[in-house]
Amino acid sequence: MSIYQHLGVEPIINACGTVTRLGGALMPVEVLDAFAEAATESVPLEQLQAAASRRIADVTDTEAGLVTSGAAGALTLGAAAILTGPNPARMEKLPCCDGFPHEFIIAREQRSGYDHAVRAAGATLVEVGFNEVVSNAGVRRTEVWEYEAAITSQTAGIVYVHADDSCPKLKEVVAMAHEHELPVLVDAAGELPPRSNLKGIPATGADLVSFSGGKAIRGPQSTGILCGRRALISSAALQMLDMDDHPELWYPPEELIDRSQFTGIPRHGIGRGLKVSKEEIVALLTALDLFDSGKFDRQLIGFRRLLQTVADSLSQARADCRMVEPSTHDRWPVLEITVDSSTLGRSAMDVCRALRTGTPPVYVGHVGLREGIVQINPVCLTDAVTPVLITRLLAELS
Numbered sequence: 001m002s003i004y005q006h007l008g009v010e011p012i013i014n015a016c017g018t019v020t021r022l023g024g025a026l027m028p029v030e031v032l033d034a035f036a037e038a039a040t041e042s043v044p045l046e047q048l049q050a051a052a053s054r055r056i057a058d059v060t061d062t063e064a065g066l067v068t069s070g071a072a073g074a075l076t077l078g079a080a081a082i083l084t085g086p087n088p089a090r091m092e093k094l095p096c097c098d099g100f101p102h103e104f105i106i107a108r109e110q111r112s113g114y115d116h117a118v119r120a121a122g123a124t125l126v127e128v129g130f131n132e133v134v135s136n137a138g139v140r141r142t143e144v145w146e147y148e149a150a151i152t153s154q155t156a157g158i159v160y161v162h163a164d165d166s167c168p169k170l171k172e173v174v175a176m177a178h179e180h181e182l183p184v185l186v187d188a189a190g191e192l193p194p195r196s197n198l199k200g201i202p203a204t205g206a207d208l209v210s211f212s213g214g215k216a217i218r219g220p221q222s223t224g225i226l227c228g229r230r231a232l233i234s235s236a237a238l239q240m241l242d243m244d245d246h247p248e249l250w251y252p253p254e255e256l257i258d259r260s261q262f263t264g265i266p267r268h269g270i271g272r273g274l275k276v277s278k279e280e281i282v283a284l285l286t287a288l289d290l291f292d293s294g295k296f297d298r299q300l301i302g303f304r305r306l307l308q309t310v311a312d313s314l315s316q317a318r319a320d321c322r323m324v325e326p327s328t329h330d331r332w333p334v335l336e337i338t339v340d341s342s343t344l345g346r347s348a349m350d351v352c353r354a355l356r357t358g359t360p361p362v363y364v365g366h367v368g369l370r371e372g373i374v375q376i377n378p379v380c381l382t383d384a385v386t387p388v389l390i391t392r393l394l395a396e397l398s
């Protein structure tokens with residue numbers, strides 16, 4: 001019996017990918033071992049975060065880094081750091097921003113539920129631009145001059161959500177922002193792989209970049225990374241760490257928190273509820289090393305073979321399978337299954353629902369449901385569950 005069944009919870013077959021609602025990535029054994037070992041001793045967290053900062057800085061080619069509670073936690077802390085800088089009175093005040101600049105400019109087309117994490121720090125979003133391609137009203141998207149025209153004395157920074165086809169390019173937005181001495185905070189949560197983005201996105205000059213630790217990096221799903229300029233990481237760290245030490249005894253590593261840069265020591269900041277444990281920090285760093293070394297690439301052939309087995313087995317079902325090739329060599333393909341609703345008598349939505357409610361429950365990717373497509377993402381699948389997945393798919397698609 002599985003540990004989850006003991007709790008009365010049925011484990012599922014996850015053909016959806018490293019999504020948070022299904023528990024994120026499956027952690028490699030090296031990561032789990034590191035987690036367990038880290039649990040056997042105590043360490044001062046500011047020292048551990050300083051060590052993490054060195055490691056993250058190295059992997060991302062930035063000045064400093066912080067292990068956060070997911071990319072969402074990184075966005076809240078990043079926004080908080082930009083809002084307060086080194087000012088302890090402002091830190092004390094957040095999320096109230098009365099009396100100092102607190103507007104973040106964002107492209108209207110880059111808004112999503114995740115920007116709640118930025119607003120949670122106290123920031124107000126100011127939207128600019130349009131995506132006239134999506135609205136079928138033209139060919140233009142958001143342009144750099146639109147960001148620039150929205151800058152006022154209340155502007156604190158710019159939020160940018162990174163995707164392959166984000167428009168305008170991050171580099172152009174950063175160049176304009178820096179002309180106005182404004183920082184840019186980037187949501188790059190799901191932008192790995194390609195591995196090259198670890199260095200490539202910060203190389204645009206963006207001041208702070210957030211990545212998820214529990215997606216392709218395969219660390220604990222509750223972790224994330226914030227990396228970028230040392231002064232901002234320092235402010236973010238100060239607003240996350242537990243501050244209940246004696247001020248005359250507390251000497252954090254200068255590389256993470258240089259006390260001479262702060263006019264006073266704040267009490268617990270807005271990020272106190274976003275804490276990460278020593279075990280999570282060590283596990284994330286272990287996963288980051290594995291990811292950065294390219295070790296996960298060895299699994300790519302296995303993922304492709306797994307999808308091919310599923311596609312071959314479905315040849316007699318009322319569905320068409322298509323392998324969708326990844327946009328980068330170090331990513332896995334996904335399998336798109338187009339449901340023929342006229343002969344099957346049920347829609348892709350019906351199939352998706354039936355897969356979830358059957359035994360064992362199967363969760364498939366649902367981004368293409370409107371076009372009649374269910375998607376199989378192999379990254380959380382194993383050879384052991386593949387036959388069960390095939391049986392369930394055949395039952396619902398034949």
Ligand SMILES: *Cc1c(COP(=O)(O)O)cnc(C)c1O
Pocket residue numbers: 020069070071072073114161187189190211212213214221223224
């Ligand atoms: C997944 C995701 C997040 C949140 O990341 P967590 O690590 O789960 O906090 C934020 N933004 C985008 C675009 C994402 O895809």
